[in-house]
Amino acid sequence: MYVAVKGGERAIENAHTLLAHARRGDPAVPELSPDQIAQQLTLAVDRVMSEGSLYDPELAALAIKQARGDLIEAIFLIRAYRTTLPRFGATAPVDTAAMEVQRRISATFKDLPGGQVLGPTFDYTHRLIDHGLADKADVAEPATATVADDRMPRVTDLLAANDLIEPSPDDSGTPVGDITREPLSFPAERDLRLQNLARGDEGFLLALGYSTQRGFGRTHPFAGEIRFGEVELEFFAEDVGFSVPLGRVEVTECQMINQFKGTSTTPPRFTRGYGLTFGQGERKAMSMALVDRALRARELGEEVKAPAQDEEFVLSHSDNIQATGFVEHLKLPHYVDFQAELGLVRKLQREFTEGAGVREAAE
Amino acid sequence: MSGPTYNFAYLDEQTKRMIRRAILKAIAIPGYQVPFASREMPMPYGWGTGGVQVTAAIIGADDVLKVIDQGSDDTTNAVSIRKFFAKTAGIRTTTRTADATIIQTRHRIPEAPLGPDQVLVYQVPIPEPLRFLEPRETETRKMHALADYGLMHVKLYEDIARHGHIATTYAYPVKVDDRYVVDPSPTPKFDNPKMNRSEALQLFGAGREKRIYAIPPHTTVTSLDFEDHPFERYRYDAPCALCGSSEGYLDEVITDDRGGRMFVCSDTDFCESQRTAGNKGTMLAEAPEARR
Numbered sequence: 242m243y244v245a246v247k248g249g250e251r252a253i254e255n256a257h258t259l260l261a262h263a264r265r266g267d268p269a270v271p272e273l274s275p276d277q278i279a280q281q282l283t284l285a286v287d288r289v290m291s292e293g294s295l296y297d298p299e300l301a302a303l304a305i306k307q308a309r310g311d312l313i314e315a316i317f318l319i320r321a322y323r324t325t326l327p328r329f330g331a332t333a334p335v336d337t338a339a340m341e342v343q344r345r346i347s348a349t350f351k352d353l354p355g356g357q358v359l360g361p362t363f364d365y366t367h368r369l370i371d372h373g374l375a376d377k378a379d380v381a382e383p384a385t386a387t388v389a390d391d392r393m394p395r396v397t398d399l400l401a402a403n404d405l406i407e408p409s410p411d412d413s414g415t416p417v418g419d420i421t422r423e424p425l426s427f428p429a430e431r432d433l434r435l436q437n438l439a440r441g442d443e444g445f446l447l448a449l450g451y452s453t454q455r456g457f458g459r460t461h462p463f464a465g466e467i468r469f470g471e472v473e474l475e476f477f478a479e480d481v482g483f484s485v486p487l488g489r490v491e492v493t494e495c496q497m498i499n500q501f502k503g504t505s506t507t508p509p510r511f512t513r514g515y516g517l518t519f520g521q522g523e524r525k526a527m528s529m530a531l532v533d534r535a536l537r538a539r540e541l542g543e544e545v546k547a548p549a550q551d552e553e554f555v556l557s558h559s560d561n562i563q564a565t566g567f568v569e570h571l572k573l574p575h576y577v578d579f580q581a582e583l584g585l586v587r588k589l590q591r592e593f594t595e596g597a598g599v600r601e602a603a604e
Numbered sequence: 605m606s607g608p609t610y611n612f613a614y615l616d617e618q619t620k621r622m623i624r625r626a627i628l629k630a631i632a633i634p635g636y637q638v639p640f641a642s643r644e645m646p647m648p649y650g651w652g653t654g655g656v657q658v659t660a661a662i663i664g665a666d667d668v669l670k671v672i673d674q675g676s677d678d679t680t681n682a683v684s685i686r687k688f689f690a691k692t693a694g695i696r697t698t699t700r701t702a703d704a705t706i707i708q709t710r711h712r713i714p715e716a717p718l719g720p721d722q723v724l725v726y727q728v729p730i731p732e733p734l735r736f737l738e739p740r741e742t743e744t745r746k747m748h749a750l751a752d753y754g755l756m757h758v759k760l761y762e763d764i765a766r767h768g769h770i771a772t773t774y775a776y777p778v779k780v781d782d783r784y785v786v787d788p789s790p791t792p793k794f795d796n797p798k799m800n801r802s803e804a805l806q807l808f809g810a811g812r813e814k815r816i817y818a819i820p821p822h823t824t825v826t827s828l829d830f831e832d833h834p835f836e837r838y839r840y841d842a843p844c845a846l847c848g849s850s851e852g853y854l855d856e857v858i859t860d861d862r863g864g865r866m867f868v869c870s871d872t873d874f875c876e877s878q879r880t881a882g883n884k885g886t887m888l889a890e891a892p893e894a895r896r
Binding site for chain 2: 249250252253317320321323324325327421422423424425426427428553557562563565566567568569570573574575576577578580581582583584585589592
C-alpha cells in the first residue's frame, strides 16, 4: 500500500538551513568578512563584477561570500540584483588614454611613449606553492614612481596616426544597444557583440580565443597593448546641460592588432580586436579581443567557417548564467516526459520481440 | 507582504508593460514567437523564468495562483515559484485547479477542463519546434515566415518509416490556427488535445530564449500527423492506483527493488479530488497523523 506524501516546502527550508550551516563551516575558524574578500580575493571580485556587469566591489565580495566562493553563483546574484536597478542612461565614452595606469604592456614595441609598466602581475613568477603564505605574509614595501601627468597614448592611436591600422570607428551619435533591454537578434552589430562578450564567461571566451590561435579562424594576433588602471566616468546630464563626473572605476583594456588584408577600396592595414573588463582581468580581456576580431569576419569579408567566427554560435552560448541555468535545470523533475519515453521504449521493445518471432518463423 | 525593496510581483512596471506588449502581440498572432527583453530573474534560467515573467506581468492583487510542476503542486520548483509570488505579490495561492485564476505549469496541462476566467502559463525551455532540425535561429525564423514546415513532416515520416509510428512522445508539435507550428513545451503528447479550443487563454514564456507565444481561447490546435497515421493519445493499461481514475496521465512509481511498481495520477489535485469524491484505487492507504 502507498501513502501519497507531501513535504516539498519543508524539505526546501531544511535544505536552505543546511546550506547556511555548510557556508559557515567550522565555527572555531573565524568568519570571513566581505572586506577580506574585497581586499584579498580581488581578482575573484573583479571577475564577478565583469560578468555580473555591475561595478560594486563590496556587493561582489558579499555575493562571493554568499555563494561559498562559487563565482558563477556570485555572478548570478549580482545579475539578479542588477536587473532591478533603474537605468538612467549611458556614460560618455571612457577615455582610456587618460587612465591612471597601474600596468601597461605592449608586445609590439620594445619601448613607446609612456613606457612598459609591469605593475602587479603573476607573469614571471615561478608557480611554486609559497608555504610562507600559510602564516602571516611578510610583505615588502613596493617601489613607487611619480604618476605621469601626461596622457599615455594607446599603441593603436600611434599606429592609426600613420594609417597602419584601421581607424577606430567614429562615434556615430546613435545610442549604443543594450542586450539587457532588447532581445538579441542576428546579425548583431559590434556594440551588441562587445556587450555580449564583456558579460560572457571567461572560460568560454578563453577556449574560443585559444581555438583561433590553433587555426580555427586564425587572425594572426599581436597583443598591441594591455593596460590596467583607473579611469574617470562622465555622464551627460540633460537637466543641467553638461557632463558630470560619476566617479572612477578600474578597468583592463586589451587592444589586439591583427592581420591586414585590405579590399579593393581600402589599403592593406592592421585590424583591431577589442577587450575590456572591470578590474584586473587580463585573461578575459585578451580572450575577448581575440573573439571580437574573429567575429568581425563577416564585416571584413572573411570566410566564416570556425566556431569563434560564428556569431550565432558564440553569442548564444557565451552567457554562463544562461548556460548554467539550462544545464542544471536537468536536476528538476522530468518524470512526466520520462514516463512518456518509457512507454515508447517498452512499446518498441515489444514490437522488436514480436518481430524477432516473425523473423525466426520465416527462417 | 511585499518586500520593501521590490515592486508588486517583483518586476518594475516598465518591464511589466514591455512584457504585456509582447503578450498582446502574441495573442494577436496565435503561435508566433514574439521576441521580448527577458530579464534576469532571481531564479535560474531554465527553471521557469519565462513563465514567472509572464505571470508577474499579468497577475493582479485579486488573482489566485496555482503552480504545478509535473502536474504536482508539491514538487520543489513549484513550491519555490508559488512562494516567490506569495512573497513578492502577497496574492492568494491555491492547489485547487478550479479555484485558480492563473495556473503556471511545467510539463503538464491539468486534467480538469479550464474555464474562460483562467489563464494557463507554460514554462518553456526551447520555444522553437524546429530547433533540433535546424539549430540556427536565422533559418528557423525564415521557415516560420514562409510556413515552410516540410522538414518537420519529413522528421515525422522518418519515424514512421523506422518504427511504424511517430516516435515523439512529448513536445509533440502542434499547428495553431492552421498557421504556425508550435512547441507545446515539453508536455506529454497525452495533453495535446486539451490545447484545442480551450476556453482558457494559454500563454507560453521562454525566459532564456527570450520568446513569448500564445494560444487565445477557442483557437484550433491540431497535432501534426498523417491521414494514414493519425495522432494517437497514449493509453494506460490500468487506472490510477490511488484514485482508480482512468482519465488522467499516470506517473510510474517504483515501490521496491524487485520490479514492483504502480501507476498514479500525475495531476495531484485531480487525484485528490477523485479520492475526496469517494473513489479509491487498489493501492490507497490512509496517511497516518502527520508529524509537524
